[in-house]
Amino acid sequence: MLSEYLRKDTLLSKYFDVFMFEDLPAKDNPPSKVYLNEVRQSDIFLLLLGKEYGTELSDGVSPTQKEYEAATENNKYRLAFLLNAKPEARHPKMNHFIDLVSDKIIYNQFSTGYELLSNVYSSLISYMLEKGDLRTEPFDKSANRDASLDDLSDEKLEWFVIRAKAERNFPLTINDGKEKVLIHLNLLNKEYPTNGAILLFGEEPQRFFLTSEIKCAHFHGTKVAKPIPFYQVYKGNLFELVDQAVNFVLSKIDLAVGTRAKSVMVPTAYEIPPEVIKEAIVNAVAHRDYDSTASVQVMLFQDRLEIRNPGQLPPQLSIEDLKHDHSSYPRNPLIADAFYFTRYIERMGTGIQDMVNRCKEYGLPEPEFKMRDGFVAIIYRKNGLAFEKVNTEEGTEKLGEKLGEKLGENRKSILNLMQQEPYITIPEIAQKLNISETAVQNNIKKLKQLNLIIRIGPDKGGYWKIVK
Numbered sequence: 001m002l003s004e005y006l007r008k009d010t011l012l013s014k015y016f017d018v019f020m021f022e023d024l025p026a027k028d029n030p031p032s033k034v035y036l037n038e039v040r041q042s043d044i045f046l047l048l049l050g051k052e053y054g055t056e057l058s059d060g061v062s063p064t065q066k067e068y069e070a071a072t073e074n075n076k077y078r079l080a081f082l083l084n085a086k087p088e089a090r091h092p093k094m095n096h097f098i099d100l101v102s103d104k105i106i107y108n109q110f111s112t113g114y115e116l117l118s119n120v121y122s123s124l125i126s127y128m129l130e131k132g133d134l135r136t137e138p139f140d141k142s143a144n145r146d147a148s149l150d151d152l153s154d155e156k157l158e159w160f161v162i163r164a165k166a167e168r169n170f171p172l173t174i175n176d177g178k179e180k181v182l183i184h185l186n187l188l189n190k191e192y193p194t195n196g197a198i199l200l201f202g203e204e205p206q207r208f209f210l211t212s213e214i215k216c217a218h219f220h221g222t223k224v225a226k227p228i229p230f231y232q233v234y235k236g237n238l239f240e241l242v243d244q245a246v247n248f249v250l251s252k253i254d255l256a257v258g259t260r261a262k263s264v265m266v267p268t269a270y271e272i273p274p275e276v277i278k279e280a281i282v283n284a285v286a287h288r289d290y291d292s293t294a295s296v297q298v299m300l301f302q303d304r305l306e307i308r309n310p311g312q313l314p315p316q317l318s319i320e321d322l323k324h325d326h327s328s329y330p331r332n333p334l335i336a337d338a339f340y341f342t343r344y345i346e347r348m349g350t351g352i353q354d355m356v357n358r359c360k361e362y363g364l365p366e367p368e369f370k371m372r373d374g375f376v377a378i379i380y381r382k383n384g385l386a387f388e389k390v391n392t393e394e395g396t397e398k399l400g401e402k403l404g405e406k407l408g409e410n411r412k413s414i415l416n417l418m419q420q421e422p423y424i425t426i427p428e429i430a431q432k433l434n435i436s437e438t439a440v441q442n443n444i445k446k447l448k449q450l451n452l453i454i455r456i457g458p459d460k461g462g463y464w465k466i467v468k
Contacts, residue, residue, distance in 0.1 A: 045071035053091040080107035140196030140332040143189035164341035256390035269389035284309035322352040422463040
């Protein structure tokens with residue numbers, strides 16, 4: 001009865017398999033070898049004690065007691081449940097066995113099957129809470145007891161601190177130490193890094209969360225069809241996942257490039273605003289259900305871009321609510337905070353509204369949002385839009401008029417290269433412009449003094465951001 005219940009219960013069956021010797025088919029193996037091996041391989045040994053001691057082996061000990069002794073020797077988590085009965089109603093050896101058990105562990109008593117179920121259920125829930133399998137706090141705040149601070153990347157944490165200070169005036173520096181930064185972000189739970197810390201700064205996050213990845217696919221038509229022309233699975237921390245997925249989409253959609261006829265900067269325009277693509281992907285990564293076995297999917301079709309994530313809307317919100325002012329109910333609030341500090345998102349709770357408004361302003365149809373095996377964001381494409389926008393994108397002409405000839409040709413060229421290739425290095429700039437690296441450094445220093453550019457992140461792995 002208990003075995004059947006554990007196998008069918010919606011919650012417990014997700015976490016536990018049940019082994020009972022009685023369920024085994026006939027085998028050419030000694031029974032003791034089989035059931036003792038199962039005890040050694042188990043996580044929990046669940047002991048039921050009634051009135052009878054059971055069949056005695058050649059040494060006078062029952063298989064049940066042998067199993068209990070194996071569980072004790074192998075340091076298994078033991079739960080014991082004792083049928084209410086007077087001592088005189090029990091077999092003498094059972095009374096002795098109960099005395100041995102009570103010296104080692106606390107047992108519960110039961111009189112009916114219902115009481116047994118209730119006691120076992122409560123004990124297993126307590127076990128899962130103790131192990132961290134069930135949480136009473138957000139996923140990203142829960143301690144990951146399989147990880148240590150050594151599993152976090154110093155380089156990735158340093159990148160975050162530098163970026164967050166530049167974007168949101170983050171109050172700490174990397175010199176304050178890894179632990180202090182994590183404590184400030186609420187990403188350290190006692191001595192353990194939290195799930196959020198592993199996903200944001202882990203050396204290998206997928207070692208702990210296999211489905212923390214983004215699957216990107218490009219289809220030439222309007223439906224999912226094989227063979228898939230372009231398919232890529234990206235791994236890394238959450239910031240890397242977002243950057244890789246955004247770059248995948250940008251590399252596949254139309255990009256129109258204008259001329260310098262009216263501006264210092266070469267005007268460029270994508271058919272979908274990059275900030276809309278980024279917002280949709282960040283939303284999928286930040287608000288997904290990390291307990292799910294599914295991954296975030298980014299699928300580009302001939303007529304639309306779909307971003308799917310294994311997550312559900314909070315019960316307080318509907319799809320329509322997302323398009324209007326509403327309170328923020330992030331599934332993973334600490335991950336959302338980290339994206340905010342680095343300006344991967346602008347404000348809490350406004351991402352969907354921003355996407356809708358920006359698409360309308362840009363001349364695209366309003367995006368759609370659906371609940372279909374998770375949350376789906378659909379951004380529609382419009383043929384030829386990039387080429388319409390290339391010479392009318394706001395700000396390019398004004399920037400050219402404002403700077404005029406004050407910059408000089410080298411600085412104009414450096415600014416232009418940084419706009420087109422944010423991750424370009426100083427040696428690469430020197431090579432492209434056929435000038436020395438010292439000359440490039442001097443010009444970059446002047447551009448920084450003019451507050452035209454800032455460097456985000458370290459020399460290796462960082463990028464240039466054009467401020468004006």
